[in-house]
Amino acid sequence: MLDDVRGRPAPDSDAPGGAGAPIAALATARGTAALAVVRVGGAGAVDLVASRFSHPALATAAGRTVHVGWLRDGAGRPVDQVVCVVWRGPHSSTGEDVVEVTCHGGDAVAQAVLRTLYDAGARPAPAGEFTRRAFLNGKLDLAQAEAVADLVHAESRVGHRAAVAALRGRVSDAVAEVREALVETAALVELELDFAEEDVEFADRAALGALLDRADAVLGELLSTARLGALARDGVRVVLGGRPNAGKSTLLNALVGQDRAIVSPTPGTTRDAVEAEAELGGLRFRFVDTAGLRETADAVEAEGTRRARAAIDGADALLYVVDATIGLDAEERAFLDGLAARRPALPVLVVHNKADLRPAPPADAAPPSPADAAGAAGGAGWSVSAREALAAPAALDGLRGALLDAVRAGLAGAEAGEVAVNERHRAHLDAARGAVRRARAALDGRGGADTLALDLRAALRELGLVTGAVTTEHVLDAVFSRFCIGK
Numbered sequence: 120m121l122d123d124v125r126g127r128p129a130p131d132s133d134a135p136g137g138a139g140a141p142i143a144a145l146a147t148a149r150g151t152a153a154l155a156v157v158r159v160g161g162a163g164a165v166d167l168v169a170s171r172f173s174h175p176a177l178a179t180a181a182g183r184t185v186h187v188g189w190l191r192d193g194a195g196r197p198v199d200q201v202v203c204v205v206w207r208g209p210h211s212s213t214g215e216d217v218v219e220v221t222c223h224g225g226d227a228v229a230q231a232v233l234r235t236l237y238d239a240g241a242r243p244a245p246a247g248e249f250t251r252r253a254f255l256n257g258k259l260d261l262a263q264a265e266a267v268a269d270l271v272h273a274e275s276r277v278g279h280r281a282a283v284a285a286l287r288g289r290v291s292d293a294v295a296e297v298r299e300a301l302v303e304t305a306a307l308v309e310l311e312l313d314f315a316e317e318d319v320e321f322a323d324r325a326a327l328g329a330l331l332d333r334a335d336a337v338l339g340e341l342l343s344t345a346r347l348g349a350l351a352r353d354g355v356r357v358v359l360g361g362r363p364n365a366g367k368s369t370l371l372n373a374l375v376g377q378d379r380a381i382v383s384p385t386p387g388t389t390r391d392a393v394e395a396e397a398e399l400g401g402l403r404f405r406f407v408d409t410a411g412l413r414e415t416a417d418a419v420e421a422e423g424t425r426r427a428r429a430a431i432d433g434a435d436a437l438l439y440v441v442d443a444t445i446g447l448d449a450e451e452r453a454f455l456d457g458l459a460a461r462r463p464a465l466p467v468l469v470v471h472n473k474a475d476l477r478p479a480p481p482a483d484a485a486p487p488s489p490a491d492a493a494g495a496a497g498g499a500g501w502s503v504s505a506r507e508a509l510a511a512p513a514a515l516d517g518l519r520g521a522l523l524d525a526v527r528a529g530l531a532g533a534e535a536g537e538v539a540v541n542e543r544h545r546a547h548l549d550a551a552r553g554a555v556r557r558a559r560a561a562l563d564g565r566g567g568a569d570t571l572a573l574d575l576r577a578a579l580r581e582l583g584l585v586t587g588a589v590t591t592e593h594v595l596d597a598v599f600s601r602f603c604i605g606k
């Protein structure tokens with residue numbers, strides 16, 4: 120069942136610590152730090168903090184004022200010297216009264232401050248509760264609220280930019296643009312429905328078609344950013360695969376500049392997948408070293424090989440490492456051809472390693488081009504010495520650049536716009552586009568205005584689910600469960 124949960128009155132209870140009591144939570148990370156911030160929010164928040172503050176006049180403080188004093192526990196013992204920032208609703212981040220208590224950092228102080236406030240009648244804030252209230256009070260729409268979680272979790276420059284764009288309402292604005300086109304279309308179509316018996320066509324079908332095409336185009340643009348959104352949030356998973364002893368583990372260590380994976384001259388050294396991260400072009404790359412691919416009677420190594428294949432199947436890109444003194448054999452070419460057939464969009468770079476063991480190429484030999492490198496089995500690939508690169512990380516810059524280019528090639532320029540929708544948005548936008556296209560087909564077939572109207576309503580509902588104009592408790596729980604306590 121759909122319902123608009125905004126504006127619904129908060130559950131009422133005046134009991135201290137009860138459902139209507141102010142909520143309190145640590146807003147900063149745990150652990151040793153110079154300062155920690157405890158947030159208290161909801162009706163009565165200012166009175167509650169004032170009851171434990173050395174200056175009781177805090178209770179009548181105006182919004183956006185700062186007060187220095189001592190927080191005392193119920194027995195009057197000093198807990199900490201603190202700074203209180205008072206926010207009066209509706210001019211606060213949540214729209215309600217909020218007091219921020221900045222105390223000294225460290226777990227013992229922050230916990231003592233929290234205990235004092237709970238003792239005074241506050242109740243612990245559930246995860247995401249502050250942002251949920253900001254949404255319910257109309258301070259943020261749902262896409263903006265999600266951006267708050269994305270901002271906090273962003274681990275790369277691109278992820279940060281995408282979250283800032285969404286917080287500023289760029290996803291919501293694009294959705295609103297589609298929404299307006301559809302509302303206009305729907306109004307014209309519904310008008311026609313009312314007069315259906317008189318067989319009057321009010322709506323200019325060409326104009327309706329243009330509105331639907333516009334909606335389809337904007338939805339397409341938004342959907343094209345979903346892949347960037349996934350990579351910005353989860354990182355780019357690059358698997359290092361290849362024969363045993365090709366130098367995969369050495370290459371992993373060289374790429375991330377850390378001694379992460381065990382290297383040895385014995386083929387079959389790596390068994391479990393080993394992960395290490397590095398930032399490249401503003402994206403977080405997660406490199407995954409795997410067991411060498413070969414038939415083996417050793418049960419443990421065979422399991423490693425199975426995991427290696429599974430890792431390749433789940434990869435965003437593959438660095439296929441080859442010992443250049445041996446080259447690619449027929450079985451490997453067949454494997455890479457099969458992979459290219461199964462996952463045509465997977466960037467695959469063939470890396471010819473141990474170049475130091477090969478005689479230097481003639482001076483006039485052309486350097487490998489990214490186009491060659493990207494071609495799977497047939498490509499000339501990249502020639503590197505992972506071992507030498509351990510001491511000279513810049514030696515791999517060409518390979519890094521080619522990898523980044525190959526990954527970016529699959530993003531259709533989405534990075535430039537900064538907007539990057541998340542998986543939840545993608546599902547609703549995709550459903551909305553499906554409905555828009557059904558509406559377009561109904562229009563083209565000069566089909567009944569009644570199915571057209573249904574399709575338009577379905578599309579509008581999906582758009583509403585992105586921004587939270589339409590929502591359910593289930594959607595809100597799914598969104599806000601991703602938040603940390605205190606957000």
Ligand SMILES: Nc1nc2c(c(=O)[nH]1)N(C=O)[C@@H](CNc1ccc(C(=O)N[C@@H](CCC(=O)O)C(=O)O)cc1)CN2
Nearest residue numbers: 156158204206209210211212213214217219253258267
């Ligand atoms: N100390 C502190 N820093 C913080 C936050 C906070 O709550 N406290 N934020 C937590 O999210 C973020 C800033 N977000 C905020 C969003 C709105 C309002 C606010 O007071 N809005 C009012 C007034 C708007 C205006 O004058 O422009 C309003 O919407 O009515 C405050 C902070 C990040 N930094």
Ligand SMILES: Nc1nc2c(ncn2[C@@H]2O[C@H](COP(=O)(O)OP(=O)(O)OP(=O)(O)O)[C@@H](O)[C@H]2O)c(=O)[nH]1
Nearest residue numbers: 363364365366367368369383387388389411505506
């Ligand atoms: N000369 C030379 N030796 C290398 C190079 N890269 C790796 N090696 C050596 O090749 C051997 C195997 O290297 P690893 O990195 O363990 O190879 P691997 O592909 O991870 O092997 P498995 O884990 O068994 O699949 C080690 O003795 C490395 O020192 C290189 O660029 N040049």
Ligand SMILES: [Mg+2]
Nearest residue numbers: 367368388389
């Ligand atoms: Mg290895």
